[in-house]
Amino acid sequence: MSFDLPRNRVLPVREVDVRLEDGPHPFAAGREKEIRENWEEEVSHNPSLFDGNMALLASLAWHDERLVGTCHVVKYSTFMLWRRIRPVASAEHCFAHAIPVGADNALIAARMGAHTANAGRVYFAAGSFEPEDFRDRRVDPHFNMAREVGEETGLLLDRAAAEPAFHCWSGEGGTVIFRRYRFTETADAMAESIRRFVAAELEPEIEGPVVIRSADDLPVGTMPHMRPLVEWHFANSGTL
Known part of the structure; x- marks a missing residue:
């Protein structure tokens, strides 16, 4: 159980080899009571939370530009306890960000809905890896990205030009795998499409789209890990 990667740097990733292991996560061992009590408190503040499965x-x-790791399926309640007491040596979070890029080079992020665990926070549409995101027990970041972006915004990543390689950025307790997807529409047109999609949803996950036009254009509520990704994009905006 080790975490060995440079922190606070954007790193190139030519291969993602994160595999799902059998059995309970070591972090959860002996913490059943603590997990249950913390979950009861979380739900008392936000009854909309769902205790589903995630990695x-x-x-x-x-x-050597390879991201190699192991993970276990846990309940969301286990993750929420980890999030409250992190950092811990036995566990970290890994998730994926598709970065939607408009024809005008602006970026499309989202502000999360009031019923979510990250209510009001701004980041690229995303979600934790779930069991369905693994193929032969190996995570498929593109599938996760396409699923989450489609569910939250209605945007279809398969209609965009994907950058050939992934990158990652790791901070204390968490690592984001990301890749840019360039759309033919402007960011404003994409945002309007997302607003229509959200308006038609019975229980939308996001409040609405957020257009980011520069590294100095980050709105209130932007998650800390977003800044290095946005700065990297505008410093390398001609690379796709």
Whole structure:
């Protein structure tokens, strides 16, 4: 159970080899009561939370542009306890960001809905890895990205030009795998499409789209991990 990768740097990733292991996550062992009590408190503040399955890292390393790790399926309640007491040596979070890029080079993020665990926060549409995101027990970041972006915004990543390679950025307790997807529409046109999609949803996950036009254009509520990704994009905007 180790985490061996440079922190606070954007890193190139030519291969993602994060695999799902059998059995309970070491972080959860002996914490059943603590998990249950914390979940009861979380739900008392936000009854909309759902205790579904997700993947939590047990190890992750970056060497020779390869991201290699292991994870276990846990309940969301386990993750919420981890999030409250992090950092811990036995677990970290890994998730994926598709970065939608408009024809005008502006970026499309989203502000999360009031009923979500990250209410009001701004980041690229995303969600934790779930069991369905694994193929032969190996995570498929594109599938996760396409699923989450489609569910939250209605945008179809398969209609965009995907950058060939992934990148990652790792901070204390968490690593984001990301890739840019360039659309033919402007960011404003994409945002209007998302607003229509959200308006038609019975229980939308997001409040609405957020257009980011520069690294100095980050709105209130932007998650801390977003800044290095946005700065990297505008510093490398001609690379796709």
